[in-house]
Amino acid sequence: MTDDAPLNAGTREFLTRPGLARLWTTARTRLERNALQPTGTIRLQNLDAGERETLSLLLARPITGATAVIRLPDLDTRLRTSAVGRGLAATLTVLGPPLVDRRAAxxxxxxxxxxxxxxxxxxxxxxxxxxxxxxxxxxxxxxxxxxxxxxxxxxxxxxxxxxxxxxxxxxxxxxxxxxxxxxxxxxxxxxxxxxxxxxxxxxxxxxxxxxxxxxxxxxxxxxPDEVSSTVLTYGLRPTGATWQEAALRERSAHHLETHLTLRELRILQLSLLQDARVHVCENPRVVEAAADSARTTPLVCTSGSAATVVLTLLDTLAEAGCTFVYHGDFDWPGITLANRIMGRYDARPWRMRAEDYEYLAMRTKLRDIPALALAGPRVEADWDPELAPAMEALGVALHEEAALELLLEDLAQD
Structure with missing residues (x-):
């Protein structure tokens, strides 16, 4: 029988018995280390009754103890002279997967x-x-x-x-x-x-x-490319005299949002009032609603995970003396982003405490709005140790739009 000839069904059924699984795994490891040559011995310990019986049939000698020591040259010869009709390496290849000569590799x-x-x-x-x-x-x-x-x-x-x-x-x-x-x-x-x-x-x-x-x-x-990514802003009124800063003030006066690129941030000198407080949100819908309702409070949107251009703007505003308040989604990715923003800029939570979450969850339920299940691993809120337990207890995720009315009320007061 040639090495590439298929095994008959009975032989394959015997060779794939569970009692031989450890033998083939151990022999495969040894051959792959030895340039696919059947040299040396292997030791199988803690054999159960099924393994002892199957090994005895394969090796044509009784295996009675809990440990079997098998010489690979003898196993190779036994396979060649039995119904298997091929050596150890060829047997392992036909049982699959293909052997890998790790030394050659x-x-x-x-x-x-x-x-x-x-x-x-x-x-x-x-x-x-x-x-x-x-x-x-x-x-x-x-x-x-x-x-x-x-x-x-x-x-x-x-x-x-x-x-x-x-x-x-x-x-x-x-x-x-x-x-x-x-x-x-x-x-x-x-x-x-x-x-x-x-x-x-x-x-x-x-x-x-x-x-x-x-x-x-x-x-x-x-x-580098400094124009393809932007940060969404609203209500920025820099105090400088350049035409770019004047254009920002003009857009703010007409309640228009502005997308700023990294290139613009590098060119602009965004000098705001030293005590200016900037609201930071996660979802562009908050900016849209603020513009539609003619709010005037400065607003920066992270648009999700806060790309480099967002952080660059916030860094610039922080260096200019601005302070921040932050609101985002009440889900675990939202808490992760809030931790990042609040930690980096010492921002205060904006409607982002446990009581805010519980109120919004109850209001959503009373309004018969379908609940969105909270999913993923829990994330502790650095600013409020009670928030994560409250979220886990209710199991409801709340996107930022759930708080939109309250956020707009806050923006009207600042």
């Missing part, structure tokens, strides 16, 4: 890493980076942490930036070096690799947050 991986290192070093030597010591340090660091598949693209990218600086849009640079305008987006391995090189070139630490990464790109003459 390690050798292949090591050879591939060496090939990638040589290719990367040659590529670096052929660029404008060849005479820059930091570039060689960067490549050595890359080798130590595992050469990524993007290293050649990173070398090409850095070679466009050093040693002579030039002005690039990040999308243009990404298109030139990767073929995609999104190749250097903030969350890509290539962007992180290139930024590590830039950090070494300028002898600075790797930035921990998005604003720091954008600043590092600009240091190397690369302008």
């Amino acid at each position: 390690r050798d292949d991986a090591s050879a591939e890493r060496a090939r990638q290192r040589t290719e990367a070093e040659s590529a670096l030597a052929a660029t404008s980076l060849a005479d820059l010591p930091w570039a060689h340090d960067w490549l050595a660091e890359t080798h130590r942490t595992g050469t990524p598949s993007t290293v050649l693209q990173a070398i090409r990218t850095l070679a466009h930036l050093f040693p002579a600086p030039a002005s690039w849009g990040r999308g243009d640079l990404a298109t030139l070096t990767t073929g995609s305008a999104h190749g250097l987006d903030d969350d890509t391995p290539l962007a992180r690799l290139v930024l590590r090189g830039i950090a070494l070139a300028y002898d600075t630490g790797f930035p921990a947050d998005a604003p720091g990464r954008r600043a590092l790109w600009r240091t190397a003459g690369v302008t």
Whole structure:
């Protein structure tokens, strides 16, 4: 019988008995470590009656104790001369899954890493980076942490930036070096690799947050995309004399919301009154309702999880002396975001305490509004230890719209 011939039904049924499962698992592990060769012995301990019986039938010798020591060469021979008709490796292959020669796989991986290192070093030597010591340090660091598949693209990218600086849009640079305008987006391995090189070139630490990464790109003459994401605002009335600030005041006077980009935030000097209090909400519906009802209180919307542009605006306002109050959803992701905003800006809760939740839950029930089940792992509210237990007890999630009437009343008083 050839190794690739199918097993007959009776033989397969016997080989797949539960009493042989540990034998095959242990033998598979040993073969994969031994270049698929049936050498050495394996020991099976704490055998039950079913395992002893099945092993005895397979090995053609009685297994009576709780431990069996099995020589793999003997097992290989027994399988070949029995109805199985093939060796141990072929038997395990036909039972599946395919065996993996882990020693060969390690050798292949090591050879591939060496090939990638040589290719990367040659590529670096052929660029404008060849005479820059930091570039060689960067490549050595890359080798130590595992050469990524993007290293050649990173070398090409850095070679466009050093040693002579030039002005690039990040999308243009990404298109030139990767073929995609999104190749250097903030969350890509290539962007992180290139930024590590830039950090070494300028002898600075790797930035921990998005604003720091954008600043590092600009240091190397690369302008990140600062116009595609926006923060929704309403009622901002900066005190400065620039036309941009005047435009914000004009929109506020006409009760119009404004979407600000990162580029605008970098250009604008948002100087508000030192005692200005800014309300922060999670859902754009609150901004829409405030505008429709001609409220005048400054309002910033996180639009969910508070992207970088939102935090950049709040940072700017905080530096200008503003204080914050915050309202969001009464669900576990909402509490997580509230913890983040309140902790970062020392914001006060705005209708976000246990009594507010209980009141809104009861009002929703009395109005016969279908309840939304609270789901996910519990999150403690840092500002009110009674809120999470109250939410868990009632089991109802309340989105921000449930409190809209109350929020608008508050906005009318400020």
